[in-house]
Amino acid sequence: MAGGGDGRASGNPRRRVGRAGRRPRRGAQPGRGHRRRPPGRSPDCFTALCPAGGTALPRYRLAHRRGYAGRDVGFVVASFDRTFDYRKLQIAFDAIRAGARLIATNADRYCPTPTGGLPDAAAVIGAIEGCTGKRVEGVVGKPSPITARAILAHLQLPASECIIVGDRLETDIRMGQEAGMATAVVLTGVTTPESLAASDIQPDYVLRGLDELLPP
Known part of the structure; x- marks a missing residue:
């Protein structure tokens, strides 16, 4: 803040x-600053967000809901997501294999909670990097x-x-x-x-x- x-x-x-x-x-x-405009957004570039549940990026079109078949996916954006699952990982995998670039909102390893902590965006980044062999290009947060x-x-x-x-x-x-x-x-x-x-x-x-x- x-x-x-x-x-x-x-x-x-x-x-x-x-x-x-x-x-x-x-x-x-x-x-809140990253809600206004997806990174790299252009008229001919659809931005796939993975993960994309939660509240961190609520205004963006979400690839795991709308799909991206036949569209040009420019970026996969990794972030904190408590609903991240294999289906979302598959979306990120397919998009990156097709040429999308990988960036992240943050690279925090965990989010503190009263009971200890929750795996944060670094866990999502690690999963995507592990299966695609691509390193995150940058952290915009x-x-x-x-x-x-x-x-x-x-x-x-x-x-x-x-x-x-x-x-x-x-x-x-x-x-x-x-x-x-x-x-x-x-x-x-x-x-x-x-x-x-x-x-x-x-x-x-x-x-x-x-x-x-x-x-x-």
């Missing part, structure tokens, strides 16, 4: 953001600069006036740093105090919870 505030806060990089007393003017969820540019365009703010908040150092925080935003990691997801201390990626702020973003 990225938000626009009144500028980059200064001081101890491990201070709690909420105590800075800055209320974000508006925010953006990075995943975090930490890609594509996502950073989409966020800044949505907020209509310079990076120096934004802060990105997330629970993953290698995606959320890395993207924010490379884009020139302030960064805050929240310790309610993947990152723990121990993994933070051991990482080369260090955020500007550390939050125990999202409530610390609110002014006192």
